[in-house]
Amino acid sequence: xxxxxxxxxxxxxxxxxxxxxxRQQETIELIASENCTSLAVMEACGSxxxxxxxxxxxxxxxxxxxxxxxxxxxxxxxxxxxLFNMEHANVQPHSGAQANMAVFMATMKPGDxxxxxxxxxxxxxxxxxxxxxxxLYFDVKSYGINDYGEIDYDNVLQLAKEHRPKLIICGASNxxxxxxxxxxxxIADEVGALLLADIAHIAGLVAAGVHPSxxxxxxxxxxxxxxxxxxxxxxxxxxxxxxxxxxxxxxxxGLQGGPLEHIIAGKAVALLEASKPEFKEYAQQIVKNAxxxxxxxxxxxxxxxxxxxxxxxxxxxxxxxxxxxxxMANVLEKVGITANKNTVPNDPQSPFVTSGIRxxxxxxxxxxxxxxxMIEVAxxxxxxxxxxxxxxxxxxxxxxxxxxxxxxxxxx
Ligand SMILES: *Cc1c(COP(=O)(O)O)cnc(C)c1O
Numbered sequence: 163x164x165x166x167x168x169x170x171x172x173x174x175x176x177x178x179x180x181x182x183x184x185r186q187q188e189t190i191e192l193i194a195s196e197n198c199t200s201l202a203v204m205e206a207c208g209s210x211x212x213x214x215x216x217x218x219x220x221x222x223x224x225x226x227x228x229x230x231x232x233x234x235x236x237x238x239x240x241x242x243x244x245l246f247n248m249e250h251a252n253v254q255p256h257s258g259a260q261a262n263m264a265v266f267m268a269t270m271k272p273g274d275x276x277x278x279x280x281x282x283x284x285x286x287x288x289x290x291x292x293x294x295x296x297x298l299y300f301d302v303k304s305y306g307i308n309d310y311g312e313i314d315y316d317n318v319l320q321l322a323k324e325h326r327p328k329l330i331i332c333g334a335s336n337x338x339x340x341x342x343x344x345x346x347x348x349i350a351d352e353v354g355a356l357l358l359a360d361i362a363h364i365a366g367l368v369a370a371g372v373h374p375s376x377x378x379x380x381x382x383x384x385x386x387x388x389x390x391x392x393x394x395x396x397x398x399x400x401x402x403x404x405x406x407x408x409x410x411x412x413x414x415x416g417l418q419g420g421p422l423e424h425i426i427a428g429k430a431v432a433l434l435e436a437s438k439p440e441f442k443e444y445a446q447q448i449v450k451n452a453x454x455x456x457x458x459x460x461x462x463x464x465x466x467x468x469x470x471x472x473x474x475x476x477x478x479x480x481x482x483x484x485x486x487x488x489x490m491a492n493v494l495e496k497v498g499i500t501a502n503k504n505t506v507p508n509d510p511q512s513p514f515v516t517s518g519i520r521x522x523x524x525x526x527x528x529x530x531x532x533x534x535x536m537i538e539v540a541x542x543x544x545x546x547x548x549x550x551x552x553x554x555x556x557x558x559x560x561x562x563x564x565x566x567x568x569x570x571x572x573x574x
Contacts, residue, residue: 342374
């Protein structure tokens with residue numbers, strides 16, 4: 163990685179970047195929403211495009227000098243539409259939360275009703291949490307998951323009939339089963355609601371055909387580009403042509419100023435990469451690795467919410483071990499594994515403590531980890547949790563993690 167200039171100009175920041183690179187190289191990244199982009203994506207993001215103001219949309223800009231920017235943004239739009247089989251794409255949202263905010267703005271007035279998945283059951287803050295704009299300005303009703311870790315579609319229908327929402331959101335940040343978009347469409351039609359699929363987590367799987375696509379069933383599809391899709395940090399909104407104008411207006415001038423064209427170029431590169439046969443293999447391997455990790459953990463005597471995963475992630479349920487998500491995420495960090503604490507259904511602990519840990523495989527799969535490696539990871543996790551007070555034991559586990567990391571070098 164070339165840091166020549168920043169080292170000369172700002173050694174203080176350069177040093178932290180180098181340390182962060184080393185941290186990424188020497189830890190097993192199991193945060194389900196993280197990934198490692200290609201160097202090609204990073205070059206686009208670090209390019210001269212960061213210098214350009216391009217408020218507006220291609221060929222309708224408020225600034226001059228956008229002829230090359232226009233081509234790049236149109237390439238990104240076309241690739242997004244093609245990859246996800248949607249009619250219109252706005253590639254300007256700075257993040258996934260911004261993308262959702264734009265859909266809210268385009269479809270509803272403050273006070274209108276939304277039905278979405280509850281945050282503590284796996285939903286996202288931007289789907290209606292009381293501390294987020296979505297929950298502050300809209301009337302939010304929520305559905306959850308049942309004891310099998312699944313969405314109960316009959317219950318969603320019942321809630322929809324009872325509350326008559328204007329917008330229904332499907333898609334989650336922590337849901338390990340396949341989402342049935344067709345069922346959500348039927349529910350939305352039954353009550354005359356619009357349907358948004360937020361595929362932030364599963365976008366890479368959808369792009370590769372490893373998870374069913376929402377395109378046929380949803381009015382709006384939002385996604386992040388930096389999770390399983392393996393692009394730069396950012397968001398994309400896709401929709402039917404009939405909503406294109408409303409969405410574009412909500413993004414700009416509704417919510418954002420100048421688009422990040424360097425990031426949009428990075429999104430274009432990532433979308434091209436995601437359309438290749440190698441990416442299909444990658445996405446298939448993500449799921450194989452998640453299943454191997456889940457089975458490995460079950461074999462070590464651990465519980466997984468909802469049992470076997472069907473996608474890239476799972477939640478380890480720590481209740482029977484008597485340990486908390488907060489403490490165990492810290493123990494895992496000691497042994498070189500990064501993951502986040504997460505609530506489990508009916509969690510006796512607070513959201514700051516929790517009884518669960520969310521684990522995902524997109525990042526380690528990018529590095530090259532295969533099923534055998536995931537079984538070793540499962541053993542390291544289980545040993546760390548069962549002997550979390552044994553410093554010598556934890557040191558040995560740290561060495562085992564390091565060995566796996568060295569087997570699959572990152573950016574070197
Ligand atoms: C990650 C995530 C988002 C938000 O993405 P940011 O880029 O962090 O704003 C939105 N929705 C879902 C379902 C997510 O998992």
